[in-house]
Amino acid sequence: MRPRRESILPAYLAWWLNQPDVQAEINAVSGGTGINYLRRQAVERLGVMVPGLGRQQRVVEINRLWRLEKLIESRLDTTRFASQRLERNPGAQIIEREVGTRSPATVNEEWIAAAFADPQPEPPSKVLRESEQLIEEIRRADLIVLGAPIYNFGMPAQLKAYFNQVGRIGRTVAFDPDAAESYRPLLEDKPVVIIVSAGDGAMHPGGELWHMSHLEPHLKTVLGFIGLTDLHFIRAGYDEFQDDRAKRSLLGAERTVDEMVATLCKKDSAYLASSA
Numbered sequence: 001m002r003p004r005r006e007s008i009l010p011a012y013l014a015w016w017l018n019q020p021d022v023q024a025e026i027n028a029v030s031g032g033t034g035i036n037y038l039r040r041q042a043v044e045r046l047g048v049m050v051p052g053l054g055r056q057q058r059v060v061e062i063n064r065l066w067r068l069e070k071l072i073e074s075r076l077d078t079t080r081f082a083s084q085r086l087e088r089n090p091g092a093q094i095i096e097r098e099v100g101t102r103s104p105a106t107v108n109e110e111w112i113a114a115a116f117a118d119p120q121p122e123p124p125s126k127v128l129r130e131s132e133q134l135i136e137e138i139r140r141a142d143l144i145v146l147g148a149p150i151y152n153f154g155m156p157a158q159l160k161a162y163f164n165q166v167g168r169i170g171r172t173v174a175f176d177p178d179a180a181e182s183y184r185p186l187l188e189d190k191p192v193v194i195i196v197s198a199g200d201g202a203m204h205p206g207g208e209l210w211h212m213s214h215l216e217p218h219l220k221t222v223l224g225f226i227g228l229t230d231l232h233f234i235r236a237g238y239d240e241f242q243d244d245r246a247k248r249s250l251l252g253a254e255r256t257v258d259e260m261v262a263t264l265c266k267k268d269s270a271y272l273a274s275s276a
């Protein structure tokens, strides 16, 4: 389908096609068993609602703001932890690392060559600057708060990019092929609070879809690998359903945030709030 740009904005058409009633209409007229298809006549009968370009632009903008609001909403628990922490201890320093909208670089050949160079040059190679900074932030923190949504049964690509920068031989984990234990974590253990949000609450422990979620096992493995084993999970779910279960789940998560702030925030120094 190719829109006539002089009369319809592609972003508006995408928004319109994704509306639940339009999706229902498309499903009703589509054919196929495994892979659905639409006949040309069916597409022609869809009758796209086409307001003026100005109004289309406003719809696109409202939709963008709505998505932004959702993003901010899912950050609220991480922020709640941070602000309560500050209230209890105004001297505390907060290092905020937002990876959802500002993803760390993905590793490439140059990065790999520099990270595995033996011996490591001093000062470290420029390509490792971001990695050095992220590792330093973790070192300085006495408490880490990590916001992690489930994306396609695992962690979002940006959070994976973050861990690819942070898991480094010689910096966060020692590797000795001849030792009884080849890998030795190099970071000092400290509490890590992980706030997991999911579209479907059944993907949390105890839920019927828990076996499909690889996020928490993956986080436990990558964090444990570098020495962070004191993990505290807070979970919010049913974000996609936006019903009573979503409200109850959010309230429960907020209560747990408050309890954890009371028990975990006892020290003075920095902590890192990282979101994805």
Ligand SMILES: Cc1cc2nc3c(=O)[nH]c(=O)nc-3n(C[C@H](O)[C@H](O)[C@H](O)COP(=O)(O)O)c2cc1C
Pocket (backbone or CB within 6 Å): 070, 071, 074, 075, 100, 149, 150, 151, 152, 153, 154, 197, 198, 199, 200, 201, 203, 239, 240, 276
């Ligand atoms: C690309 C994508 C994939 C998702 N995959 C899952 C999933 O596998 N399981 C689930 O329960 N929710 C899934 N969700 C829903 C999100 O986990 C949920 O809406 C979360 O609160 C989004 O957080 P964010 O607004 O910080 O991205 C997915 C959302 C997106 C955008």
